Amino acid sequence: MLLETRSGKTRMESGPNVGEVARVFTGEGLSIPQLRTALNGQVIAPDDAEYDKARTVFYGGFDRRPAVIVRPADEADVSHVVSLARENDMELAVRSGGHSLAGHGVSDGGIVLDLSDMRALHIDAEGRTASAQAGLTAGEYTAAAGAYGLATGFGDTGSVGIGGLTLGGGVGYLTRKYGLTIDSLLAADIVTADGRLLHVDAETHPDLFWAIRGGGGNFGVVTRFQFRLHKVNTIVGGMLVLPATPDVISSFVAEAEAAPDELSTIANVMTAPPLPFLPAEYRGKLITMAMLVYAGDAEAGQRAIAPFRALATPIADMIRPMHYPEIYPPEEGGYHPMAVARSMFADAVDRGMAEKIIDHLHASTAQMAVTQIRVLGGAMARVPAEATAFAHRGRRIMMNVAAMYGHPDEVAVHEDWAMGLAAALCPGEGGVYVNFLGDEGEARVRGAYPGATWDRLAAIKARYDPTNLFHLNQNIPPAVD
Numbered sequence: 001m002l003l004e005t006r007s008g009k010t011r012m013e014s015g016p017n018v019g020e021v022a023r024v025f026t027g028e029g030l031s032i033p034q035l036r037t038a039l040n041g042q043v044i045a046p047d048d049a050e051y052d053k054a055r056t057v058f059y060g061g062f063d064r065r066p067a068v069i070v071r072p073a074d075e076a077d078v079s080h081v082v083s084l085a086r087e088n089d090m091e092l093a094v095r096s097g098g099h100s101l102a103g104h105g106v107s108d109g110g111i112v113l114d115l116s117d118m119r120a121l122h123i124d125a126e127g128r129t130a131s132a133q134a135g136l137t138a139g140e141y142t143a144a145a146g147a148y149g150l151a152t153g154f155g156d157t158g159s160v161g162i163g164g165l166t167l168g169g170g171v172g173y174l175t176r177k178y179g180l181t182i183d184s185l186l187a188a189d190i191v192t193a194d195g196r197l198l199h200v201d202a203e204t205h206p207d208l209f210w211a212i213r214g215g216g217g218n219f220g221v222v223t224r225f226q227f228r229l230h231k232v233n234t235i236v237g238g239m240l241v242l243p244a245t246p247d248v249i250s251s252f253v254a255e256a257e258a259a260p261d262e263l264s265t266i267a268n269v270m271t272a273p274p275l276p277f278l279p280a281e282y283r284g285k286l287i288t289m290a291m292l293v294y295a296g297d298a299e300a301g302q303r304a305i306a307p308f309r310a311l312a313t314p315i316a317d318m319i320r321p322m323h324y325p326e327i328y329p330p331e332e333g334g335y336h337p338m339a340v341a342r343s344m345f346a347d348a349v350d351r352g353m354a355e356k357i358i359d360h361l362h363a364s365t366a367q368m369a370v371t372q373i374r375v376l377g378g379a380m381a382r383v384p385a386e387a388t389a390f391a392h393r394g395r396r397i398m399m400n401v402a403a404m405y406g407h408p409d410e411v412a413v414h415e416d417w418a419m420g421l422a423a424a425l426c427p428g429e430g431g432v433y434v435n436f437l438g439d440e441g442e443a444r445v446r447g448a449y450p451g452a453t454w455d456r457l458a459a460i461k462a463r464y465d466p467t468n469l470f471h472l473n474q475n476i477p478p479a480v481d
């Protein structure tokens with residue numbers, strides 16, 4: 001099949017002509033002018049004015065210099081670049097929103113394929129589906145779907161890309177009501193390592209469709225997702241700030257577990273940042289800064305949230321009925337924190353664990369230290385573990401301990417701190433959500449894929465990416481026969 005490009009040129013869907021590849025990439029390397037001619041999208045080279053901005057990812061501390069950054073305009077561009085990288089054995093970093101904790105969206109040398117110019121979105125409000133190019137952010141998608149009173153659940157931050165978030169699973173404000181993001185994924189278009197553009201769904205390439213629902217960027221470049229939309233118009237939600245005492249923290253978790261599925265919560269136990277709505281006497285002290293979303297009737301929402309408000313006198317209570325997209329407030333541009341994090345699952349957060357959290361947070365020397373607690377369950381837990389590559393369906397709580405710091409020399413200190421707290425909270429716990437992994441080694445990646453999941457993913461990887469072209473990610477090497 002031929003693809004129509006923006007400039008009106010047509011190309012083979014099965015990928016670029018290999019002869020053309022050889023002309024674009026010689027043994028001496030990359031010819032930027034030829035690449036510019038070959039592609040419809042933007043090609044950014046090291047001597048271009050926007051190069052430094054274009055190589056910057058969300059997290060600071062990744063001062064990497066790719067040979068070229070390509071912002072494809074269409075699937076044909078993606079296919080071209082994938083084949084170029086494969087034919088020339090070049091490192092390939094794939095990026096949508098650029099929020100990888102491990103900095104996988106930028107490489108030293110090689111090609112960065114940055115999908116941020118592919119942001120088309122088509123909403124079929126009647127059919128309750130959305131066709132979304134992978135370069136959209138969660139906030140952009142949510143604002144557009146919100147205009148129809150519809151939503152697909154993503155995470156807690158609007159600037160995160162739907163690309164990386166969806167491929168890892170997607171845990172957020174609608175998880176207990178509508179499941180993970182992948183539970184609303186109906187189909188995807190993906191360019192595989194051989195440069196082919198495949199449409200995958202439950203019937204077509206079902207193995208690949210299974211793998212990309214949790215298996216991350218290991219299997220190709222997703223150019224487009226088709227999502228189910230849910231009726232989510234006005235929610236009751238927002239921020240509730242409570243004191244950080246062992247009783248408040250453990251009771252908050254117990255209430256969140258007992259709450260109806262409509263209510264999803266994220267509690268951050270952290271040092272109070274200098275925000276205008278926080279009374280001055282709390283600055284620098286530990287607080288429980290929680291986000292709550294009740295996706296349902298307003299009165300029932302207020303009833304469901306009442307027990308949280310009653311845990312202690314709130315330091316700030318900004319929970320109100322709101323249009324769902326308001327849950328993603330505007331973000332500060334140019335914010336690039338350096339951070340270390342350690343994520344894990346837990347079965348409970350009791351008073352003793354809450355005490356440990358408080359003690360460790362007090363002991364941290366980071367600019368900002370936080371323990372995030374997300375109560376899972378609900379719709380997410382009703383999907384069988386083997387139905388997708390996200391197999392931690394039965395885990396009740398997800399925790400993330402993180403430290404933000406100001407200088408690269410400090411990394412070892414904060415890593416020790418994060419690992420110390422994780423070990424104190426959940427000794428021996430190996431399970432982890434892939435999207436909350438940093439650069440932590442193969443054993444930790446395996447922890448994201450329990451049971452038979454790892455072997456099944458490795459076999460599918462061998463089928464679609466036998467040379468491990470897509471390895472700059474939480475990597476699942478291809479199975480060897």
Ligand SMILES: Cc1cc2nc3c(=O)[nH]c(=O)nc-3n(C[C@H](O)[C@H](O)[C@H](O)COP(=O)(O)OP(=O)(O)OC[C@H]3O[C@@H](n4cnc5c(N)ncnc54)[C@H](O)[C@@H]3O)c2cc1C
Nearest residue numbers: 096097098099100104155156161163164165171217222473
């Ligand atoms: C501030 C912040 C808040 C977060 N909150 C949440 C949350 O609430 N819930 C949650 O589930 N996660 C959350 N995350 C984690 C987030 O889901 C991951 O970091 C995710 O990988 C980010 O996706 P991205 O597209 O922005 O990142 P990128 O760095 O662009 O991508 C990450 C990786 O995903 C793969 N990838 C990305 N796009 C594609 C594509 N189109 N095709 C193939 N592979 C691709 C690549 O391997 C890439 O290295 C958060 C992260 C941050 C920094």
